[in-house]
């Protein structure tokens with residue numbers, strides 16, 4: 261059966277207001293401080309993932325809602341400009357679009373989030389026809405998307421039953437509870453993409469090697485993101501390692517992991533060998549890490565010589 265989309269993902273719609281200065285800490289007592297710079301851009305792990313995947317030539321649809329407000333329009337415009345299909349994204353008059361304020365200082369940042377539209381999607385919004393129209397489901401922001409979380413195992417199982425391949429990027433759990441039936445969820449995951457801290461927290465163990473041993477045995481492809489140290493992947497007992505050069509100074513790292521995921525899957529869905537998928541992924545992650553916000557640095561298909569020979573444009 262011909263599929264309309266390469267990837268479908270659930271949209272954690274929010275905008276990022278990124279404030280930057282050498283000393284960004286707010287002072288209470290009604291003290292007004294000025295900041296050196298700001299950007300207002302589309303955020304949301306799955307939204308950033310979607311724009312990167314579309315820029316690499318994949319046909320991507322996002323399912324979700326935005327508020328009926330200027331931030332919602334900013335998100336829809338950014339997604340459309342990148343080539344993401346927004347037909348399953350609804351503007352909801354009863355909602356306000358999610359917002360994260362990032363206070364960036366040197367290599368560090370603090371975040372304040374109003375979840376709004378980013379958490380409202382539920383399993384009832386996902387119909388089989390929609391899922392069956394895609395080759396692959398990428399499930400990101402597992403713990404942040406609280407409306408979906410109670411049904412995450414079932415959603416992944418449904419996708420597999422409908423013939424999709426699946427990937428999971430849990431991202432961080434803001435509640436730090438890491439409360440899912442991991443064993444069961446992983447039976448329906450083809451590609452798992454945590455960073456080091458997430459891998460440990462998901463497994464509830466104190467050592468990274470222990471977490472990796474557990475995860476490697478339960479998913480066909482385990483991909484571990486290591487920030488400036490690059491990334492590793494394991495499949496069929498073989499390990500691949502990709503080192504990276506440090507990203508350009510002046511970036512904030514926002515969205516590096518999400519763009520990495522899209523790069524990896526662009527390779528994987530086109531049947532590339534795992535080391536090539538890792539290489540593409542790291543180039544996407546590094547390019548984004550060196551810029552402000554999650555979307556700006558994202559490379560296009562034409563920037564990645566490994567991809568042009570493949571598939572559609």
Ligand SMILES: Nc1ncnc2c1ncn2[C@@H]1O[C@H](COP(=O)(O)OP(=O)(O)OP(=O)(O)O)[C@@H](O)[C@H]1O
Pocket residue numbers: 431454455484485486487488489490491504505506507508513514515516517518520541542543544545546547549
């Ligand atoms: N400072 C950096 N220099 C070079 N490459 C980087 C840097 N930060 C991230 N990357 C690249 O991006 C990839 C993913 O970044 P990271 O390991 O921070 O993922 P993450 O923790 O999931 O990020 P996110 O906060 O976006 O969820 C890394 O494997 C690496 O290839």
Ligand SMILES: [Mg+2]
Pocket residue numbers: 429431432455517518
């Ligand atoms: Mg991440």
